[in-house]
Amino acid sequence: MKICFIMYPWHRIDPKQDSSIRIIHELVSRGHEVAITHPSNLTIRDSVTLSLCKTIKPQSKVSGNIPSFYKSVEFDERMRPLQEFDVIFMRDNPPLDALVLNFLDSIKDDVFILNAVDGLREANNKIYTAAYYDPERELIPATHVSKNIDYLLRIIEESENDKMIMKPLDGYGGSGVIVIEKSAMHNIKSLLDFYINGNKGKSNYVILQEYVEGAEDGDVRVLMLHGEPIGALRRRPLKGDVRSNISVGGSVEKYTLTKQDKILCKKVGEKLVRDGLYYAGLDIINGKLIEVNVLSPGTIKDINKLNNVKLQRKIADYLEKVVAKIHLEKASK
Numbered sequence: 001m002k003i004c005f006i007m008y009p010w011h012r013i014d015p016k017q018d019s020s021i022r023i024i025h026e027l028v029s030r031g032h033e034v035a036i037t038h039p040s041n042l043t044i045r046d047s048v049t050l051s052l053c054k055t056i057k058p059q060s061k062v063s064g065n066i067p068s069f070y071k072s073v074e075f076d077e078r079m080r081p082l083q084e085f086d087v088i089f090m091r092d093n094p095p096l097d098a099l100v101l102n103f104l105d106s107i108k109d110d111v112f113i114l115n116a117v118d119g120l121r122e123a124n125n126k127i128y129t130a131a132y133y134d135p136e137r138e139l140i141p142a143t144h145v146s147k148n149i150d151y152l153l154r155i156i157e158e159s160e161n162d163k164m165i166m167k168p169l170d171g172y173g174g175s176g177v178i179v180i181e182k183s184a185m186h187n188i189k190s191l192l193d194f195y196i197n198g199n200k201g202k203s204n205y206v207i208l209q210e211y212v213e214g215a216e217d218g219d220v221r222v223l224m225l226h227g228e229p230i231g232a233l234r235r236r237p238l239k240g241d242v243r244s245n246i247s248v249g250g251s252v253e254k255y256t257l258t259k260q261d262k263i264l265c266k267k268v269g270e271k272l273v274r275d276g277l278y279y280a281g282l283d284i285i286n287g288k289l290i291e292v293n294v295l296s297p298g299t300i301k302d303i304n305k306l307n308n309v310k311l312q313r314k315i316a317d318y319l320e321k322v323v324a325k326i327h328l329e330k331a332s333k
C-alpha cells in the first residue's frame with residue numbers, strides 16, 4: 001500500500017525518541033511505499049490536491065535499528081496527487097492549521113485519512129473533551145469554558161475546593177496550565193484578564209476545571225487505536241510542577257490500566273471511532289478524562305521500552321486491514 005505522512009520536517013525527527021519514525025520504519029520494513037510531506041507543501045492545481053512529497057526509495061535490506069534506518073533513507077522528491085495514496089497519516093505537531101483540513105476535504109471520500117478530517121476539525125481543541133456528554137459526572141472533571149470574567153470568578157468563588165486548574169483552550173505540551181487557589185483570590189481577576197484579553201485585538205476562551213485529586217502522582221497516557229487501548233504509561237511531573245507533560249520534564253513509568261480506566265476507554269473509544277478519530281492519545285488522571293490528543297500523539301518509544309512491545313506493528317496491521325477492506329469494497333462495486 002501507499003502511505004503519505006503529513007508531518008513535521010524529516011530533519012527535525014529525533015530517531016531515538018520519535019513515534020512517527022517507528023511507524024514509518026515498520027511500514028517500510030513490510031515493503032509498503034511511504035512518502036512524507038509538510039503542510040506547507042500542499043497545493044491545488046486544476047482542482048487537484050497535490051503535495052511536494054519525499055517518497056522513500058525502496059531498500060534491498062531495511063536496517064532493524066531505527067537510528068540507522070533514519071540515516072539510510074534516501075528520497076525521491078516530486079509533486080504527487082494525494083488521491084493516489086491509500087492512507088494519509090496526519091503526524092504534524094499541534095496546533096493544527098485548519099486550512100490543512102480544507103485541502104484534505106477534497107480527497108476525504110477517496111483516501112483513508114488518519115484521523116478523519118471532520119474528526120480533526122471537531123477535536124482540534126479542548127472543547128471536544130469539555131463538551132463530552134457525561135450526565136452522571138463520571139468520566140470528565142467538572143469543566144467550564146468561557147471568556148466571561150464575571151462568570152468564571154463566580155465559579156471560582158462558589159467552588160468547594162480551594163484549588164482549580166486553568167488552561168488555554170488550544171494549548172498543548174502543558175503550556176499555560178496553572179493551578180489557581182481561592183485563597184489567593186486577589187491575583188485571580190488579573191490572571192483571568194491576562195488569559196482572556198492578553199492577546200491584543202483578540203480575546204481567548206479559557207478552561208476552568210476541577211483539580212483532579214491524585215494529579216500529584218502524574219497522569220496516564222493511553223494510546224487508542226480504533227477505539228481500543230493498545231498501550232499506556234504514567235507520566236510523573238517534576239517536583240513543584242502540576243503538569244506531567246514529558247515536554248516540560250515529566251518522567252515516564254510503566255502503568256497497567258485499572259478497571260475504571262478500561263471502562264473509560266471503552267466509552268470514549270466508541271465516540272472516537274464514531275468521530276473518525278482512529279488514532280488518539282487520552283490523558284487520564286485518577287480515572288477521569290483530561291484531554292483527547294488527536295494530532296500526532298507520541299510516547300510509542302517509551303511504551304515499547306517499558307513493556308517490551310512494538311506498538312508500531314499493531315498500527316501497521318491495522319492500516320493493512322483497513323486498506324484491504326477498502327480495496328475489496330471497491331472491487332465488488
Ligand SMILES: Nc1ncnc2c1ncn2[C@@H]1O[C@H](COP(=O)(O)OP(=O)(O)O)[C@@H](O)[C@H]1O
Nearest residue numbers: 165171172173174175210211212215243244291
Ligand atoms: N483538571 C486537572 N487536574 C489536575 N491536573 C491537571 C488537570 N488538567 C491538567 N492537569 C495537568 O496538566 C497537564 C496538561 O494538561 P492537558 O489538559 O493535558 O493540556 P496539554 O494539551 O497542555 O497537554 C496534564 O497532563 C496534567 O498533568
Ligand SMILES: [Mg+2]
Nearest residue numbers: 173174283291
Ligand atoms: Mg495533555
